[in-house]
Amino acid sequence: MFDTEFLDIPALRGVHGAVRLPGSKSISNRVLLLAALCEGQTTVHDLLDSDDTRVMLDALRALGCGVQVDGTRAVIDGLGGRARQPAADLFLGNAGTAMRPLTAALAVLGGDYQLRGIPRMHERPIGDLVDALQALGCTVDYLGTPGYPPLRIGQPQLRLDQPIAVRGDVSSQFLTALLLALPLAAGQPGAQDIVIDVVGELISQPYVEITLQLLARFGVRVQRQGWSRFTIPSGSHYQSPGAIHVEADASSASYFIAAGALSERAEGQNGLQIDGVGEDSIQGDIRFVDAARLMGADIVSGPNWLRVRRGAWPLKAIDLDCNHIPDAAMTLAAMALYADGPSTLRNIASWRVKETDRIAAMATELRKLGATVEEGADYIRITPPDPVTGWRAASLHTYDDHRMAMCGSLAAFNAACLPVRIEDPRCVGKTYPDYFEALFAVAEASVPVPVICVDGPTASGKGTLASEIAHRLGYHYLDSGALYRLTGLAARQAGLEPEAVNEAEIADLARALPVRFGPGRVWLAGAEVTDAIRTEAAGMDASRVSAFPSVREALLKLQHEFARLPGLVADGRDMGTQVFPFAPLKVFLTAGAAQRAERRHKQLISKGISANIASLRADLQARDARDTHRAASPLKAAQDALLLDNSQLSVDESVEQVLAWWQARQPFQASA
Ligand SMILES: O=C(O)C1=C[C@@H](OP(=O)(O)O)[C@@H](O)[C@H](O)C1
Numbered sequence: 297m298f299d300t301e302f303l304d305i306p307a308l309r310g311v312h313g314a315v316r317l318p319g320s321k322s323i324s325n326r327v328l329l330l331a332a333l334c335e336g337q338t339t340v341h342d343l344l345d346s347d348d349t350r351v352m353l354d355a356l357r358a359l360g361c362g363v364q365v366d367g368t369r370a371v372i373d374g375l376g377g378r379a380r381q382p383a384a385d386l387f388l389g390n391a392g393t394a395m396r397p398l399t400a401a402l403a404v405l406g407g408d409y410q411l412r413g414i415p416r417m418h419e420r421p422i423g424d425l426v427d428a429l430q431a432l433g434c435t436v437d438y439l440g441t442p443g444y445p446p447l448r449i450g451q452p453q454l455r456l457d458q459p460i461a462v463r464g465d466v467s468s469q470f471l472t473a474l475l476l477a478l479p480l481a482a483g484q485p486g487a488q489d490i491v492i493d494v495v496g497e498l499i500s501q502p503y504v505e506i507t508l509q510l511l512a513r514f515g516v517r518v519q520r521q522g523w524s525r526f527t528i529p530s531g532s533h534y535q536s537p538g539a540i541h542v543e544a545d546a547s548s549a550s551y552f553i554a555a556g557a558l559s560e561r562a563e564g565q566n567g568l569q570i571d572g573v574g575e576d577s578i579q580g581d582i583r584f585v586d587a588a589r590l591m592g593a594d595i596v597s598g599p600n601w602l603r604v605r606r607g608a609w610p611l612k613a614i615d616l617d618c619n620h621i622p623d624a625a626m627t628l629a630a631m632a633l634y635a636d637g638p639s640t641l642r643n644i645a646s647w648r649v650k651e652t653d654r655i656a657a658m659a660t661e662l663r664k665l666g667a668t669v670e671e672g673a674d675y676i677r678i679t680p681p682d683p684v685t686g687w688r689a690a691s692l693h694t695y696d697d698h699r700m701a702m703c704g705s706l707a708a709f710n711a712a713c714l715p716v717r718i719e720d721p722r723c724v725g726k727t728y729p730d731y732f733e734a735l736f737a738v739a740e741a742s743v744p745v746p747v748i749c750v751d752g753p754t755a756s757g758k759g760t761l762a763s764e765i766a767h768r769l770g771y772h773y774l775d776s777g778a779l780y781r782l783t784g785l786a787a788r789q790a791g792l793e794p795e796a797v798n799e800a801e802i803a804d805l806a807r808a809l810p811v812r813f814g815p816g817r818v819w820l821a822g823a824e825v826t827d828a829i830r831t832e833a834a835g836m837d838a839s840r841v842s843a844f845p846s847v848r849e850a851l852l853k854l855q856h857e858f859a860r861l862p863g864l865v866a867d868g869r870d871m872g873t874q875v876f877p878f879a880p881l882k883v884f885l886t887a888g889a890a891q892r893a894e895r896r897h898k899q900l901i902s903k904g905i906s907a908n909i910a911s912l913r914a915d916l917q918a919r920d921a922r923d924t925h926r927a928a929s930p931l932k933a934a935q936d937a938l939l940l941d942n943s944q945l946s947v948d949e950s951v952e953q954v955l956a957w958w959q960a961r962q963p964f965q966a967s968a
């Protein structure tokens with residue numbers, strides 16, 4: 297997950313290859329709750345691991361439910377219809393699929409429970425559900441603003457002989473919550489059928505269909521008359537299916553379907569394969585496929601997979617009632633940026649009470665990109681920017697809304713080749729923590745991937761500076777000095793002295809160097825060599841092999857391969873002059889020999905390696921002389937490099953300086 301302040305996505309040409317999506321949020325949280333309420337053990341496969349499922353799992357643990365999670369597999373020991381913990385304070389983040397169903401289930405079970413979430417959750421309505429629960433004899437009190445969480449739940453005195461009325465026009469999750477909870481009462485001795493009547497038009501109906509399908513998997517067969525009356529037969533009780541698989545998330549699929557539809561068609565490429573969900577999905581958001589086809593996407597599907605590529609271009613404008621796909625409809629708003637005229641998405645009033653006011657947020661952010669947007673109480677109309685001259689490079693605010701961030705990334709496919717900045721990218725953690733990693737794994741940039749070079753003499757602090765900048769920007773990091781050290785080590789391991797006679801053999805090793813960098817760590821052929829390559833002896837070997845032109849050539853290709861989306865920070869001695877001569881920012885870092893010797897001394901002492909400042913200084917000066925005067929790629933600043941003498945600067949000050957230079961080169965208009 298990117299936990300940077302912002303993430304800059306370079307302009308993208310397209311996506312190809314295959315992507316496997318994480319599990320459905322709506323299915324995951326329903327299955328977890330049902331598994332917890334029933335008797336016996338349920339093994340859940342392909343569970344979503346995200347903020348929304350984590351708060352559900354934590355809540356179930358707090359209620360005394362046995363929960364074991366191993367990656368995407370969870371084993372739930374059901375509570376058998378009673379909470380083992382009679383009192384608990386539950387934090388449910390911003391997960392509607394946890395807050396609404398747990399409120400109903402706990403209100404029916406009874407106990408002393410408090411349910412709360414993040415501040416936005418306390419602005420998301422729950423009054424219609426609480427009204428229904430109170431009318432059937434549950435004790436539910438507001439701890440803050442009436443109509444909204446946080447809530448306190450007490451003991452119920454259930455009256456189930458009359459139909460239960462619940463409004464359906466604000467959120468379908470209120471009906472879903474009652475349907476998931478009331479089988480707890482229908483199984484009681486002497487219970488009658490439980491009837492739920494929906495008052496007003498039921499929105500987001502396909503989500504209720506998911507609820508009914510999953511209840512059936514857990515042994516409860518609800519009868520329905522249209523979308524207005526639902527009957528839970530007396531004697532219903534949950535029965536664990538033993539094991540259950542979660543489909544991949546159809547709403548998450550929408551971003552990749554859109555990306556496939558926006559991709560330039562290229563020779564030899566057959567579009568994007570999306571694995572984990574197909575058109576036979578039980579999730580209503582799979583109907584996004586139809587909407588995307590209306591806009592021109594070319595989509596084929598099989599069991600649990602989709603394949604997408606560009607069809608009509610530009611996309612065709614649409615005018616669509618989106619009530620049945622409230623979440624994926626946001627993706628249509630992003631696609632509308634590429635249409636041949638204005639698109640109107642209707643019947644989406646619920647957007648206003650979700651993670652943010654999504655109609656207002658979408659209008660504001662699409663305008664920043666150059667679109668003309670009209671918003672109404674329950675619709676949005678988007679007129680796209682001129683494909684070439686109308687686009688703006690924008691910094692998109694994401695309102696702690698995962699879907700605003702994921703939709704925003706689709707702006708990177710613009711033909712004007714402008715980058716897009718996504719603020720607070722970590723908000724995708726609600727349902728798709730690795731969304732951007734997944735996008736970058738299949739995306740191809742339409743411009744050179746941005747590279748920041750940090751060159752300078754030994755012990756100038758390049759590594760610390762470059763890796764921190766990479767961390768702050770969410771970029772990859774290349775420690776090119778380590779490549780030489782690694783080559784030196786690989787040569788030693790192969791019994792080769794770093795001598796000119798062995799140059800050809802060492803170059804062969806370098807060409808296929810099996811290297812992997814992690815934060816502050818490095819592996820060679822699977823073995824960690826972080827410390828092994830940091831000794832003074834390894835440094836000397838590195839300097840010697842780096843003087844061999846054929847080794848430098850072999851490593852050049854390897855180094856170019858590090859320039860991957862979303863960007864790279866590379867440190868070394870010739871990054872700006874030789875390896876990435878077209879890099880948009882080159883920094884040449886210097887510091888006095890005295891300061892560098894002192895820093896190196898501290899570094900060695902902290903690792904328990906004894907050292908002498910005077911001899912370190914002499915070594916540094918000798919190495920500077922060798923590096924500056926060698927024939928192949930001598931150490932010198934690129935002509936267009938910016939000089940940074942950090943003798944008197946803290947690491948933070950140096951980082952801020954380089955980031956300021958970088959920002960000054962970006963075309964983004966500041967966020968409002
Ligand atoms: O039941 C569900 O799993 C959901 C129902 C929908 O909410 P509304 O019914 O409030 O539209 C949807 O937006 C939400 O992401 C998930």
Ligand SMILES: C=C(OP(=O)(O)O)C(=O)O
Nearest residue numbers: 390391392393623650651
């Ligand atoms: C509305 C959403 O979430 P929630 O389940 O919290 O309602 C969403 O995921 O878009």
